[in-house]
Amino acid sequence: xxxxxxxxxxxxxxxxxxxxxxxxxxxxxxxxxxxxxxxxxxxxxxxxxxxxxxxxxxxxxxxxxxxxxxxxxxxxxxxxxxxxxxxxxxxxxxxxxxxxxxxxxxxxxxxxxxxxxxxxxxxxxxxxxxxxxxxxxxxxxxxxxxxxxxxxxxxxxxxxxxxxxxxxxxxxxxxxxxxxxxxxxxxxxxxxxxxxxxxxxxxxxxxxxxxxxxxxxxxxxxxxxxxxxxxxxxxxxxxxxxxxxxxxxxxxxxxxxxxxxxxxxxxxxxxxxxxxxxxxxxxxxxxxxxxxxxxxxxxxxxxxxxxxxxxxxxxxxxxxxxxxxxxxxxxxxxxxxxxxxxxxxxxxxxxxxxxxxxxxxxxxxxxxxxxxxxxxxxxxxxxxxxxxxxxxx
Ligand code: SDX
Numbered sequence: 001x002x003x004x005x006x007x008x009x010x011x012x013x014x015x016x017x018x019x020x021x022x023x024x025x026x027x028x029x030x031x032x033x034x035x036x037x038x039x040x041x042x043x044x045x046x047x048x049x050x051x052x053x054x055x056x057x058x059x060x061x062x063x064x065x066x067x068x069x070x071x072x073x074x075x076x077x078x079x080x081x082x083x084x085x086x087x088x089x090x091x092x093x094x095x096x097x098x099x100x101x102x103x104x105x106x107x108x109x110x111x112x113x114x115x116x117x118x119x120x121x122x123x124x125x126x127x128x129x130x131x132x133x134x135x136x137x138x139x140x141x142x143x144x145x146x147x148x149x150x151x152x153x154x155x156x157x158x159x160x161x162x163x164x165x166x167x168x169x170x171x172x173x174x175x176x177x178x179x180x181x182x183x184x185x186x187x188x189x190x191x192x193x194x195x196x197x198x199x200x201x202x203x204x205x206x207x208x209x210x211x212x213x214x215x216x217x218x219x220x221x222x223x224x225x226x227x228x229x230x231x232x233x234x235x236x237x238x239x240x241x242x243x244x245x246x247x248x249x250x251x252x253x254x255x256x257x258x259x260x261x262x263x264x265x266x267x268x269x270x271x272x273x274x275x276x277x278x279x280x281x282x283x284x285x286x287x288x289x290x291x292x293x294x295x296x297x298x299x300x301x302x303x304x305x306x307x308x309x310x311x312x313x314x315x316x317x318x319x320x321x322x323x324x325x326x327x328x329x330x331x332x333x334x335x336x337x338x339x340x341x342x343x344x345x346x347x348x349x350x351x352x353x354x355x356x357x358x359x360x361x362x363x364x365x366x367x368x369x370x371x372x373x374x375x376x377x378x379x380x381x382x383x384x385x386x387x388x389x390x391x392x393x
Contacts, residue, residue, distance in 0.1 A: 009377065012272065017204065017369060021054060021359050022195040026273035031280065033193055034058070042283050047188040048072070048158050051130060051355040054193050055362065068127075075131025076152030078139075079109045083149060086139055095140035095347045096225040102136045103129075104218035114212035122365065125213045126358045133217075134158070137351045138165035141344050159184040162351070167339065179294040180338055186287050187331060190280045191352025193359065194327075195273075199223040199230065203357045204364045208372040213361060220357045221350050227267070230349040232328035233335070236268035237342050240301045240308070240333075248304060250311045258317040266312060268329030275322035284330045291337055302333050 023032040031038040034053050041050060045059075052060045052068050060068060085105050089098050106129065107114055113125040135152055142149050150165040159181045168174045194200065202223035207216040224230035243253050257266040271278055292302060309325055312318045332345045340348060 011201065011374075014374075016196055016201060016372070017364065018367070019195070019360070019363055020057065021356070021363060022193050024195045024273055026271070026275050029274055029276035029279050031194070038190065038279055039283060042186050042189050045189060046158070047185050047192070047352075050189050050192050054355045054359040055126065071123075071127040072130045073152070073154040075128045076135060076154060078132050078135050078151075081109060082106075082136070083139075086143055086149075089143060091144050091146060093143075094225075095137075095144060095343055096221060096231075096350070098140045098143065099136060099347055099350060100218045100221040100225070102139070103133065103221055104215050106132060106214040107212050110214070114214070116213070116365070119366070122213075122362055126362065129214060129217065129358065130354065133354050134162045134351060135165060137347050138162060140347055141166055141341070144341070144343065159188070177295070179291055183287050183291045183334055183338060186283070187334060187348065188352040190283055190327065191331075191349050193353070193356030196360075197229070198226070199353065200357055200360045203361050204369070205372045207361045207364055208369055210365075210371075213358070216361055217354070217357055220353075224350055224353065225346060230328070230346045230353070232267050232326070233332040233345040233349060234342050236305075236328055237301065237332040237336060237345070239267045240304050243308070244300060244304055250304070250308050254308070254311050254315055254318075257312075258315070266308070266323070268325055268332075269312060269318070270321070270323040271326045274324065274326065277324045278326040280327040281325045281329055284327065284334065285325075288330045288334050288337075291334060295337065297337050299333065299337060301336070305330065305333055 021034065023035070024030070033041055033050065034057055036053070036059075041053075045053075048069055049060060049065060051072075052065060056064075056068075082102060082105060085102060086098065089101075110128060113121075113128050116122050116125055131152075139149055148170055150168050153161055153164055156164065160176060163176050163181065163184060164174055196204075199220040203216050203220040206219040207213070227235045239253075243250065246252075253264070254266065256262050256264045257269075288302060291297070292299065309329070312323065312325075317323075328349075331349070332342070335345045335348055336342070
C-alpha cells in the first residue's frame with residue numbers, strides 16, 4: 001500500500017561509529033590492529049601483548065606488559081557460587097549458552113565493577129573480566145565431560161594456562177608441545193578483533209545504553225554463537241564430515257551451494273567485508289599445515305577442506321560472487337587437531353575475540369557515543385480506525 005519497493009535492508013554498510021582500533025580493507029584483504037598488519041602481529045606477538053595493544057592503543061614496554069599481565073592474573077579466581085551456576089546446567093547444554101550465562105552472572109558477584117565512573121574503574125572491570133573469562137571458557141568444557149574443574153595456574157603464560165585448565169587431569173601430569181601452544185597463541189591473536197562485526201556491534205549496541213561491561217560482553221557471546229558468525233567454525237567441520245560421509249563428491253556440494261532452490265551454503269566461505277581472501281585465513285592455513293606436519297597428523301577432513309577450497313575457488317559462481325575462505329574455514333580443523341571438541345570451537349573464537357569486544361566497548365564509553373537507536377523503512381498498513389470485536393469478520 002505504501003508503494004515502496006522492498007529495499008535490501010539490514011546493517012550492511014552503515015558507518016555506525018568512528019574507531020581507531022582496527023583497519024579493514026575488504027577489497028585488498030588487509031587487516032591492521034592499531035595500524036599493525038595482522039601478518040606481522042600473528043608472527044611476532046603474544047596474545048597478552050595483543051590484548052594490551054587493542055585496549056591501550058600502543059605496543060607495551062616490558063614493564064607495562066608485566067603489570068598488565070599481573071593485573072589480569074590477580075583476577076583469575078572465580079567465586080565458588082559461579083561453580084554452582086555452572087553445575088546447574090545439563091551436560092548437553094551448548095558451551096556458548098553456558099558461557100553467555102556465566103559471563104552475565106559476573107555482574108552479580110562483582111557489583112562494584114559495574115559502576116564505571118573513571119578510566120581506572122574501566123581498567124579494573126576489564127582486567128577482572130580478562131582474568132576470569134578463560135577460566136569460565138575452560139569450565140564449559142569440563143562441565144560437558146563431567147570432569148573436575150581446574151583453576152588458573154598463575155605461574156604459566158596465557159596459552160599454557162588455558163590449555164592446562166582445559167585438559168589437565170588430577171590423576172596425571174599434562175605434557176603440552178610448544179607447537180600446540182604456538183598454534184593456540186596464533187589462533188587467539190587472529191580472532192582478537194575485527195571492527196564492527198555482528199558481535200562487536202552487539203556489544204556496542206548493548207553498552208550504548210550504559211549497560212555494564214559483563215552483560216554487554218554476554219550479549220556479544222550470544223551474537224557470536226550464530227552459525228552465520230562465529231558458529232561457522234563448528235558448522236564447517238560438521239559440513240566437511242557430512243561431505244565425507246556422503247562419499248566426498250565435492251562438486252555436488254559446491255553445486256548445491258550455488259543453487260537458488262537450496263539454502264545449503266558452503267560454511268567458512270564468503271564474508272560481508274572481504275571480497276578478496278580473508279588475510280586471517282591465509283595465516284591460519286599455514287598454522288594448520290605446520291601443526292599437522294609437526295604432530296604428524298593425517299586428517300582426511302583437512303584434505304577434503306583443501307580440495308573443496310580448490311574446487312570453489314575455480315568455480316565461476318564463487319568467483320563472480322567473490323566468495324573466498326574466511327577465518328572460520330580452517331580454524332575448526334586446527335582446534336580439532338589440538339584436541340578441542342567441535343562444540344568448543346566457537347568458545348575458542350569468543351576467548352580470542354574478548355579483548356576486541358572490550359576495546360570496542362571502552363572506545364564507545366570513552367567517546368560518550370549516544371545510545372544506539374537506528375530507524376526503519378515502514379511498509380505496514382496506512383492509518384486505520386479501531387473496529388469493535390463484534391463487528392469484525
Ligand atoms: C565471521 O563480519 C565479520 O567480520 C565476521 C567475522 C569476524 O571476524 O567477526 O569475520 C567472522 O563471521 C566470518 C563469516 C562466517 N560465516 C560463514 O562462513 C557462513 C557462510 N557464509 C555466508 O553465510 C555469508 O557469506 C556471510 C554471512 C558470511 C556474509 O553474508 P552477506 O555478506 O550478507 O552475503 P549474502 O548472504 O547477501 O550473500 C551474497 C550472495 C548471495 O547470493 P545472491 O542472493 O546474491 O544470489 O553470495 C551468496 C548468497 O547466496 N553466498 C553464498 C555464501 N555466502 C554468500 N553462497 C554459497 N555459500 C556461501 N557461503
